[in-house]
Amino acid sequence: MKICIFGAGAIGGYMGAKLAAVGADVSLVARGPHLAALQSKGLTLIEEGKATTLKVRATDDARTLGPQDYVILTLKAHSVPAVVGQITPLLGDDSTLVSGVNGVPWWYFHRLGGPLEGTRLQSVDPGNAQWDGFGPDRVLGCVVYPAAEVSEPGTITHVEGNRFSLGEPSGEKSARALRLSEALTAAGLKAPVRPRLRDEIWVKLWGNLSFNPISALTHATLDVLCTDPGTRSVARAMMVEAQVVAEKLGVTFPIDVDRRIDGGAAVGAHRTSMLQDLLAARPMEIEALVGSVAELGRLTDTPTPTIDTVLALIRLRAKVAAQS
Template sequence: MRVCIFGAGAIGGYLAVSLAKAGADVSVVARGPHLAAMQASGLTLRKDGDEQTCRIRATDDPRQLGEQDYVIVGMKAHAVPAVVERFEPLLGKDTTVVPAVNGLPWWYFHAAKTGTVLDETWLESADPGGAQWKFFGPERAIGCVVYPACDVPEPGVINHVSGDRFTLGEPDGSDSARLRLLSEMLIAGGLRAPRKARLRDEIWIKLWGNCSFNPVSALTGASLDVIGADDACRRLIHDMMAECKAVGEAVGARFGVTIEQRIKGGTDIVGHKPSTRHDVELGRPMEIDPLVSSVLEVARRLGIATPSLDSVAALLRLQGQVLGLYDRRPRVEVAIRPQS
């Protein structure tokens, strides 16, 4: 089984080693010192006190890899539209694309049957100009909700911090052969990979925290436990989650936990700062649109008021612009890719 990880950073690298352990023919697309280290010495995973190094084909040129059975997208969601045409050499007639990303994914409203004007459309905030929708085609997509935490302490090395679950689902909720095969491969590599008919519910549960805790931490520099211990900030998080829940329910999502339970789940993690704050501290482009703007776009399209989310999002965007870490991208015009 040929699998390419496009973007072999922390999560992509973790997946690459795990799939190689399962016996898949794995390749990665990467760049810079991380790529050079993998080409020279392989990709090393540090997990639970052990260290394992795999020799994996690594390149910055997808043309060297050929058509794949699965392409797993390990880049951050906002970085993909501008480079979508680089995926061309990897795509055969039956290639499956698996975006392992945060936020509302570009395929979300394919086969969603929400009964709203959003069905069978893309979100501009998640996929400017429909770049991925048009190029990949939503019928290629399998959804993936990512739970592990990993980092790259040095080029060529992935450090596993916590978690091993990658929840998978077809956009139409079916238990397809390609979904079962991907799940079985991940499980054989030592990961948990449950298949969910209602994957969108898990997307919203994770997004609940991403659209509230992430902006507040990015703006304040506070860890989740510190945010939860501040009464005013905790009330703000509660209000933002209530607005997010209303938006999610309007497109059919079910929230199986209460807002207070979700807040407690975040604030019980002492010292943790979410990825958007790490973007600020490391001077990386901020992941704002998939996590926050996407929720607001759905709200505007459906006429739902989100005053708390609107206010915090305005501050977050301004912070990103002032720091030079956020620039709302223009529409990316991509031709519809002909089928092989």
């Protein structure tokens, strides 16, 4: 089984290291100083205080790798449409594209059924670049739970978590999903195959769509924004609006809004990924995490006034940041 991880930063590097450690045929697509370190020194994983360095196949040119059985995307959502042409050389007739990307996925309405079946989301796939370039039939969904960071080029520090939930858009337990689950499990990861992966997508998105932009606008850490009465009420309003949208699409939430916010507070003084990106002058995942929910609100005739307000503010914050 040939596996390529495209976008082997913190999360992709963590998965790649775990697979490489058990002898899997895995290759990494990366760039910049991180790639140079992978090629010259190997991939170092720091986990539970122990550092392990592994020799890995790493490149910035996917064409040199040839078709893969699985291509696992671990890029930021806004980065994917522009690199579709770089990814397609990895895809043979039977290749599976594993979408380990945050937010509402571009394939959301593939094999969902109902009146919105086949709807394409412009907020996450402008110009249908992924839908037309990859084709939704080859997609296997993935919800990413681990936290990791690139502590220096070529070195991944694992923070917590080891679960990568997998799921077919149709909900079936397919052979390809089970085969990948077995490979990830053999590498010491948790990889359950879920019949209702969209439910998990929304539970994770529930926090991301609210906590992330609020933190970027206020620079507050999770413990502060989840307990301050003002920002907690804004986050709660956004989550309630999103829940109405999701439930119209058939999603079931296993916990209530306040428990989800309390869970965010329990994480502690953590800077969300959007705040980290803003402070590092990197593009933020605004459309996949917030714009997509606003688009789904329009598609389901659901008012999302708080989401729309915060979306306008964070879009302008990104625009100002890009000009400074």
